[in-house]
Amino acid sequence: MGGSRPGSMIAIIGSLALVGVVSFLLWMGFADSGDFAGHPMTTWVPKSDNASLVHGVYQLIFILAGAVFVGIMALTLIFSLLYRERPGGEARQFHGNSRLEVVWTLIPVLIVVAMAVPTFSTMSVTSKPAPDNALKVVAIGHQWWWEFQYPELGITTANELYLPVNRPVSVALQSSDVIHSFWVPQLSGKIDNVPGHENHLWFTPTEARAEPYLGQCAEFCGLSHANMRFRVFVASTGDFEAWAKSAAGDRTAPTADLAKAGEQQFVASGCVACHTVKGQAGAAGKIGPDLSHFAARTTLASGTLDRTPANIRKWLSNPQAVKPGVLMPNLNLSPEALDKLVAYLDGLK
Amino acid sequence: MATALGAMTHTQEDTGLWSWLTTVDHKRIGAVYTVAGFLFFLLGGFEAVMVRTQLAVPNGTVLDADRYNQFFTMHALTMIFLGVMPMGAGFFNYFIPLHVGARDVAFPRLNALSLWIFLSGGILLNSSFFLGGAPNGGWFGYAPLSSIEYAKSSGMTFYVVGLLVLGLSSLMASLNFAVTIINMRAPGMSMMRLPVFIWMVLVVAFLLILSLPVLTVGLLQLYFDRVWGTSFFSPSTGGDPILWQHIFWIFGHPEVYVLILPSMGIVSEVLPVMSKKPLFGYSAIVFAGAAIGVLGFGVWAHHMFTTGLGPVPQVVFSASTMAIGVPTGIKIFNWLGTMYGGNIRFVTATYFSVGFIALFTIGGISGVMHASPPVDGHHQDSYFVVAHIHYVLFGGAIMGIFSGFYYWFPKMSGRLLDEALGKLNFWTMFVGMNLTFFPMHFLGLAGMPRRIYTYDAGMGWDTWNMVATIGSYILAIGVLVFVVNVIKTMRKEPDAGNDPWGGATLEWAIPSPPPAHNFDVVPEVRDRDPLWYNRDHGIAPTPVPEHNHIHMPPPSYFPLIVALGVLLIAVGALSTLAIVGLGAVVSVYGIWGWALEPTD
Amino acid sequence: MAAATHEPPPHVTEHHTTTGIDNRKMMMWIFLASECLFFGALISTYLIFQGESLVGPLPHEILNIPVTSASTFVLLMSSLTMVLAVYGAQHGRLGMMKLMLLATILLGLVFLGFQAYEFTSFVHEGLGLTTNQFGSSFYVLTGFHGTHVAVGVLYLTSMLLASQRRTGLGADRALHIDLAGLYWHFVDIVWIVIFTIIYLIPH
């Protein structure tokens, strides 16, 4: 192309080199973000069967996208350098080239077909109903926390989901208020929790590990949308069963004096109106998270704080400061009341 | 900017405020649209910079959650409805009659009315900041978060009323443009000789004419939900939030093409002129544009892949979305074909056009990527999508509009913008834009959801957020360089002449800025590139006849009165019914006076 | 270029459009195309919410088909009088034009009267705007249609008033009446669809 122009080889080679270097740097950026180390919510390291299936399509589409990117960028740069204005230069006058136009209509058609075939074959698997042996979980989005129910096991928990490895899990997605979206990038693509509808997704986690899989609400849901995080723990079958047994039972009753006083305070401060603590008489509120096994969780305030006594105190003394807009009111608790409640809550294994 | 406004159109002796308020001259109206759109663009840019500043570091404390939500919502609304669309409308107003060889648009007073209603809507929407809080539910206002139950402040009511007012303005402007293009062409200007820019405007006009009524219905229903207690979109009493999403995106997706097609048109004008050769594959580009317009109505649900549409609709909308990638690809190849073999003059307008090709391609690629529903499960509502829309809307629409600024500013003002500052402007914007938006791909891949006002350290999002924020500052500086360039240019003597670029279209044959009546003699068009044809065939300009009495429509203040009535109706819809009645009376009075006003 | 010297002054060329169609007429037709989408969206909403009402009254309990058939007939007849008004305007029969305009206006008012009667009787029977999904989508769809009829009545009244003035409607009289007619007929054909979908198809 354009061989008659002086310096054209330099322009072409230079352009290709520049586009190559830029593409390499961008690829490094993608590779880094796709690395689980340091990126706990990366979408590039699938840890479930369906996520791996989708990953195959994702990789293919990324490669196609990269090829188009390199091609168009290189052509744009080469043409810009090669055909820039020169003294005495002449523009070649032509209106088009039918053969060329047919060719470059076919190129995008082929690319799109190459995308469509694996896309639709993947969907034919992932959109099937969940296998019969799947563990049933109901994930209910609330402004701004997650409620997880195991209807077959009689367990209700908040913001932390326990799953056994290598067993399919079928998640029924619901919402109690606005639209939320359930997203654990390593386990599955996101599906929305739409009020008035029930959506479903299923996957089989393939790796048990101590670190949690991080999830977050992905659909803008109001003031504290950013604070609507959750964790998924994938454990061995034995560990899961042990957890389920404990979680299905009542709370561990407080033994220390301070914690016992906290139990009283829990009633006196009106916490029972909104929260359930299985085994504590009168504590059967359904508005806020079930706290029966609060101390078995690693976080509080929808995954925004680690569960430490100091953080529990911080939360209780002014919930609005941690999660703006949260329904839980500031109870203006005295320091003594805080001491008692922290002791009580931190003992609810 | 006032000086720019004045100089862009000092085509009439009368320059007082009243003459601007009553003008029906498409060039003056276009100038006001452009300047107002640019000022709103600066405002939207300020909101963006604030959003980026909040996200620069983990657990940022610059904005609180509510303010952040207002800012990102208003950023989108401002950029889309008050920035890009009006800047486009400015070009449409100014150049449709010049390009098709007409003396004005088909309905000059209706044109003025569109302008005043647009300004009313823009001011109304922004006044919400001072009247109880701006809209905070995102620009697509998903129900039921936009319902009175979950959005108690009046912000979302402002959103509803503001968009209704702006929609009315766009609808009237689009009707006007469509009729002008189809019906006001100079002799010989057949449809297949129309400049590509005008073709794209025609497609845009029809997209708006056919999609705005759907949004209007949705907004009216949302208004009924919020104010009169119906529940079209609230599930608690049988309504359906998914219906809002369908209605919104039946409008919203064509709207994306409304934003990008004008810039595709501008690039299709600039590249051939600067390459000094005809556009490669004119018919293909025109048909691809029309195909994008038609297909654009059949892809809306790809915004809803994660809402539980079911596999069959997913496959249908996935396939249609992939299909729309084909005409888009054709256009990119045709622009490259236009550059091929040219002798390209690299002025700032060319830089922005070539920049458009590169950056829009990136947005196009990521767009086709999330046509695949499984992949969209990762992209949807993540920063990958934020990157995508900004490569399309900034890398595409805004780069194209800036190319248009540099290309047409000499025609509008008689002065060439400074080239050195222009190139500085381009490079700061180009670098800033890529620094801001490319890292968002990485953030999306690393799982960062969009619209979060805060995030924790340790997610691997810190570095790229900081880079993006720095990029947004560079970008803002780049835009300021443009402002400086305009101010500097307006201080010098006119130096552009009629035709600084060797243009092919009709506007370059007349003085800069053009006289009020545009053409002394309505030109006769013999080719797709009329001026080049005349040049190559030695056809001299038609001499001006001796008694050349050209009658132009007289100014009118009735558009202003009708717009005032519409504004009152809108204010009433936000406050009390009595004001609606007053507004209706004012509007009817204005229309009556309008109808009886002599126009000869 | 000798042609240019023969060019008529622009105010004459204004009526000389590229396609030969008057600008105003073209705009009216494109506007009506836009209106198809407006009513399309409203009708979609109505259809989607069929059977979604949680409480009564439901359509079959409340819709009064004989009464609405009468009002449908009235609107249909108004289309006939409208087209005769256009005929009168186009053939210079001003008396006929004014009479038929007046008849159209009156028939439009009768239709609105029927609608007001229907709305009040529904409210008495317990169907308010917010009662259920049927109520909301029914009132909004037929209400916006009624608003269009009301605007049409205003439009035609202004035509009638303007034709009473000494200058009449000017040289474009036939076109003005024709445009008003297009709008009026469109409102009628929308009702044809609404009548079928809401009233005639049993639930």
Place this chain on the structure above:
Amino acid sequence: MTHMPQAESHGEHPPTTIREYVLIGIVLTVVTAVELWVSYSGMSFGLLVGVLMVLSAFKFAVVVAMFMHLRFENGLLWRLFSFGLILGTAIILALTALFWNDRTDIVGGVPANAAPGAAAPAKH
């Protein structure tokens, strides 16, 4: 001057007489009466919907073609109007179809398996 050929110049009118207009009005009335009869006839639902659609489309077409004179106008107007007509119809059909198949509704917005109080509290 090379203006495009004009389909119809000003002052020409559709070749329709008052008598014809009245006749069309009678036809429309009769068709409406037939529609009413069909509505009460008790025929199967599918057939009934089909017949009513055909009849009202016929009325629609007659009014557009004859009363609105579209039959006698430049074909361009028909094409412009058909954009909206076809798209509007398509959107009605598409939306109805999309919601027809929706089996995910939870009546009343209360999640079926949610704990009894779980859905209510969000109404602050």
